[in-house]
Amino acid sequence: MQSTFTLPQSEIPTHWYNILADMPTPMDPPLHPGTKQPASLEDMTRIFPENIVMQEMSTERYIAIPDEVRDAYALWRPTPLIRAVRLEKLLDTPAHIYFKHEGVSPAGSHKPNSAVPQAYYNKIAGTKRLATETGAGQWGSSLAMACKFFGLECVVYQVRVSYEQKPYRKMLMNTWGATVYSSPSKNTAFGRKILAEDPKCAGSLGIAISEAIEDTVSSPNTKYALGSVLNHVCLHQTVIGQESLRQMELAGEYPDVVIGCVGGGSNFSGIAFPFVRENLTHGKKTRIVAVEPSVCASLTQGENRYDFGDTAEMTPLMKMFTLGHKFMPPSIHAGGLRYHGMAPTVSHLYKHKLIEAVAYPQTAVFEAAVQFAQAVGIVPAPESSHAVRAAIDEALAAKREGKKRVILFNLSGHGLMDMPSYEAYLSGHLNDP
Amino acid sequence: MQSTFTLPQSEIPTHWYNILADMPTPMDPPLHPGTKQPASLEDMTRIFPENIVMQEMSTERYIAIPDEVRDAYALWRPTPLIRAVRLEKLLDTPAHIYFKHEGVSPAGSHKPNSAVPQAYYNKIAGTKRLATETGAGQWGSSLAMACKFFGLECVVYQVRVSYEQKPYRKMLMNTWGATVYSSPSKNTAFGRKILAEDPKCAGSLGIAISEAIEDTVSSPNTKYALGSVLNHVCLHQTVIGQESLRQMELAGEYPDVVIGCVGGGSNFSGIAFPFVRENLTHGKKTRIVAVEPSVCASLTQGENRYDFGDTAEMTPLMKMFTLGHKFMPPSIHAGGLRYHGMAPTVSHLYKHKLIEAVAYPQTAVFEAAVQFAQAVGIVPAPESSHAVRAAIDEALAAKREGKKRVILFNLSGHGLMDMPSYEAYLSGHLNDP
Numbered sequence: 001m002q003s004t005f006t007l008p009q010s011e012i013p014t015h016w017y018n019i020l021a022d023m024p025t026p027m028d029p030p031l032h033p034g035t036k037q038p039a040s041l042e043d044m045t046r047i048f049p050e051n052i053v054m055q056e057m058s059t060e061r062y063i064a065i066p067d068e069v070r071d072a073y074a075l076w077r078p079t080p081l082i083r084a085v086r087l088e089k090l091l092d093t094p095a096h097i098y099f100k101h102e103g104v105s106p107a108g109s110h111k112p113n114s115a116v117p118q119a120y121y122n123k124i125a126g127t128k129r130l131a132t133e134t135g136a137g138q139w140g141s142s143l144a145m146a147c148k149f150f151g152l153e154c155v156v157y158q159v160r161v162s163y164e165q166k167p168y169r170k171m172l173m174n175t176w177g178a179t180v181y182s183s184p185s186k187n188t189a190f191g192r193k194i195l196a197e198d199p200k201c202a203g204s205l206g207i208a209i210s211e212a213i214e215d216t217v218s219s220p221n222t223k224y225a226l227g228s229v230l231n232h233v234c235l236h237q238t239v240i241g242q243e244s245l246r247q248m249e250l251a252g253e254y255p256d257v258v259i260g261c262v263g264g265g266s267n268f269s270g271i272a273f274p275f276v277r278e279n280l281t282h283g284k285k286t287r288i289v290a291v292e293p294s295v296c297a298s299l300t301q302g303e304n305r306y307d308f309g310d311t312a313e314m315t316p317l318m319k320m321f322t323l324g325h326k327f328m329p330p331s332i333h334a335g336g337l338r339y340h341g342m343a344p345t346v347s348h349l350y351k352h353k354l355i356e357a358v359a360y361p362q363t364a365v366f367e368a369a370v371q372f373a374q375a376v377g378i379v380p381a382p383e384s385s386h387a388v389r390a391a392i393d394e395a396l397a398a399k400r401e402g403k404k405r406v407i408l409f410n411l412s413g414h415g416l417m418d419m420p421s422y423e424a425y426l427s428g429h430l431n432d433p
Numbered sequence: 434m435q436s437t438f439t440l441p442q443s444e445i446p447t448h449w450y451n452i453l454a455d456m457p458t459p460m461d462p463p464l465h466p467g468t469k470q471p472a473s474l475e476d477m478t479r480i481f482p483e484n485i486v487m488q489e490m491s492t493e494r495y496i497a498i499p500d501e502v503r504d505a506y507a508l509w510r511p512t513p514l515i516r517a518v519r520l521e522k523l524l525d526t527p528a529h530i531y532f533k534h535e536g537v538s539p540a541g542s543h544k545p546n547s548a549v550p551q552a553y554y555n556k557i558a559g560t561k562r563l564a565t566e567t568g569a570g571q572w573g574s575s576l577a578m579a580c581k582f583f584g585l586e587c588v589v590y591q592v593r594v595s596y597e598q599k600p601y602r603k604m605l606m607n608t609w610g611a612t613v614y615s616s617p618s619k620n621t622a623f624g625r626k627i628l629a630e631d632p633k634c635a636g637s638l639g640i641a642i643s644e645a646i647e648d649t650v651s652s653p654n655t656k657y658a659l660g661s662v663l664n665h666v667c668l669h670q671t672v673i674g675q676e677s678l679r680q681m682e683l684a685g686e687y688p689d690v691v692i693g694c695v696g697g698g699s700n701f702s703g704i705a706f707p708f709v710r711e712n713l714t715h716g717k718k719t720r721i722v723a724v725e726p727s728v729c730a731s732l733t734q735g736e737n738r739y740d741f742g743d744t745a746e747m748t749p750l751m752k753m754f755t756l757g758h759k760f761m762p763p764s765i766h767a768g769g770l771r772y773h774g775m776a777p778t779v780s781h782l783y784k785h786k787l788i789e790a791v792a793y794p795q796t797a798v799f800e801a802a803v804q805f806a807q808a809v810g811i812v813p814a815p816e817s818s819h820a821v822r823a824a825i826d827e828a829l830a831a832k833r834e835g836k837k838r839v840i841l842f843n844l845s846g847h848g849l850m851d852m853p854s855y856e857a858y859l860s861g862h863l864n865d866p
Contacts, residue, residue: 004442004507009435074437075515075810104537106810108849148807171852174859175806373608374581377508377539416541416849419604426607
């Protein structure tokens with residue numbers, strides 16, 4: 001029986017899909033952090049190259065993927081779409097469970113989908129050095145790899161708790177030639193300020209972003225790169241959903257529900273936006289579900305308002321669901337989801353009830369992760385395991401209803417570098433903070 | 434430009450290729466460790482199920498792959514064949530460098546190619562529990578996963594130095610439900626004897642095999658599984674080379690040289706045997722190169738004679754190139770290559786000069802590994818990096834000669850769980866013992 005749906009290199013999408021073209025109402029613009037007026041091109045180009053800022057602001061429906069980027073994508077794209085037949089049997093469900101396997105990239109996650117074009121656009125804009133933040137290390141390692149492809153220096157501020165919990169990703173960044181700091185670090189004024197107040201501070205994505213931006217504006221030939229939240233990042237990830245649409249066609253099915261975990265929103269956007277487009281423009285009725293950790297649940301517990309993207313109030317203000325930029329999330333193992341806000345595009349869709357959201361505690365998430373790993377074989381990253389949990393619950397709901405349900409979720413990354421969190425779960429040392 | 438050659442699920446090979454059918458002279462039989470007479474079916478079925486022993490002894494050229502095994506293979510097979518274009522540019526070589534990427538399996542290496550059929554054949558033979566050994570943990574984790582697929586218990590004796598150097602693979606085995614002991618362990622009489630003589634013994638594959646066999650013969654419903662060396666294991670791996678032949682055809686080229694690293698010989702057999710067959714039966718003239726660590730170099734420094742497969746002299750005697758079953762290899766990071774002997778099939782081909790061999794020290798290997806990781810993106814396992822080193826040297830030789838050379842090597846696994854060895858290399862703490 002066919003369970004895996006692959007595509008040849010020639011079917012890597014030629015364009016990214018820009019959901020701004022199909023939004024039901026216009027989105028609120030980012031505001032300058034000082035004047036609170038809409039941010040200008042000049043404001044944005046302090047930290048990003050102009051070609052990326054233009055893409056961030058574009059409302060063009062399809063944006064061509066440069067050949068150099070498609071060539072680099074070919075190393076792991078198109079990624080496989082796999083039907084989890086053994087998991088269906090284990091759950092004894094009439095549901096069909098499909099997942100898109102983004103863990104086959106060299107960095108082990110979906111993050112290179114945006115790291116590669118960001119490094120490429122910076123290269124042609126003349127940038128010599130990129131600064132960024134990373135939580136679990138998925139984004140930082142992806143950008144380190146992409147910078148090496150295009151000959152750029154790379155410096156990464158990694159959230160301290162992940163730096164310590166996930167040392168292998170730091171070593172991976174070093175292997176790809178990047179310089180990595182544990183954040184809060186002594187390398188920036190903001191990091192030193194935080195450390196003075198709380199020497200044991202576990203760090204957060206908000207703090208690490210502040211440090212990377214400070215590094216950017218105070219260093220020569222340096223620009224900043226962000227791995228989630230912003231429009232252009234979500235745009236780059238839409239290769240995931242576009243390939244999935246084609247692969248579901250090969251499988252002869254169409255999803256009733258599409259699921260992705262959300263931290264800043266990048267992998268969720270990637271799988272979801274092309275299906276939102278089908279809902280909006282082709283009368284499809286797929287439910288689209290964002291899954292967040294219950295201790296850092298911006299969609300289900302946050303407010304939709306203007307807020308800073310970082311802790312030090314250096315980024316433009318963005319209209320988004322947020323827990324407040326001073327919020328310090330507990331040290332859960334899904335470090336990539338420890339972010340106070342949510343991508344403005346995802347927030348806008350949620351406000352308009354075009355997507356749903358659900359939140360889970362980490363023990364329920366790891367229970368699903370181990371069940372998936374043992375049934376299917378692939379060990380999911382703690383972040384991706386939130387989507388696994390929701391997919392299993394959808395399959396169990398279908399079983400209770402005695403009805404078929406076609407489920408598609410994004411397996412945004414593998415967990416081979418997150419094994420200590422599995423060890424903690426299996427030995428009974430993992431709790432819900 | 435096309436650089437990645439994928440195949441659909443339907444092109445997973447339907448048969449394994451058995452090189453015994455094409456050997457230029459008959460191979461010497463395994464001998465009973467006590468009587469020194471050819472081992473009987475009864476001797477072998479003490480530790481293996483009969484269906485596997487029959488396969489071990491078969492001289493049939495093609496052996497059908499059961500549907501259940503092909504279904505499980507579909508999770509990661511066919512694996513991609515990739516041309517390392519950026520590496521070619523970096524080396525400024527006229528050579529074309531292709532590699533088969535076995536690292537995309539859920540366990541991160543080629544080992545599930547044999548773990549899955551071994552678990553399957555044991556399952557249908559009524560085995561309830563499998564015991565095995567593992568070096569770096571690639572085989573142990575693969576068997577743990579395969580046992581979970583088919584509902585078998587799994588117990589793994591992991592060589593102590595790897596158990597300590599590579600803790601993530603132990604955690605991975607635990608996640609897949611296996612029980613893992615550091616070898617030499619207190620769990621067997623032989624382990625206790627070794628520990629009494631040398632409490633700090635780093636362990637070796639030979640010792641761990643002895644422990645797993647002792648566990649097997651002293652436990653109910655238990656059989657033994659080996660991840661390399663034996664004919665049936667090499668047989669299972671030939672899916673690698675068969676797919677590669679088809680993919681090179683898609684690439685429109687044929688390799689001048691085929692390269693694989695060798696410890697016990699399994700991944701090398703996998704990529705090499707189908708090309709040896711083309712040399713023997715279709716007049717092709719591909720050079721076939723086995724790459725070993727210079728501190729454990731059974732082909733280039735060993736003797737071709739009967740020897741035990743394990744340290745405690747419990748296995749049948751096999752005719753092979755060996756450093757002697759009491760040889761204790763230094764604690765290099767390529768734990769999967771720390772084996773005193775070599776697969777009898779590989780040994781037989783080497784004796785007949787149908788394949789070549791070369792050995793490298795580990796610093797030269799890691800230098801190549803980092804060069805590959807930075808140019809191509811994929812971080813190779815320390816074992817696989819031996820093949821990377823040889824491929825780069827072939828490409829540099831082609832450059833010196835100013836001639837094109839088509840190089841194909843097997844990237845038997847990724848190194849994401851071996852990052853401490855990269856850290857040791859990058860920080861200057863890795864030496865050649």
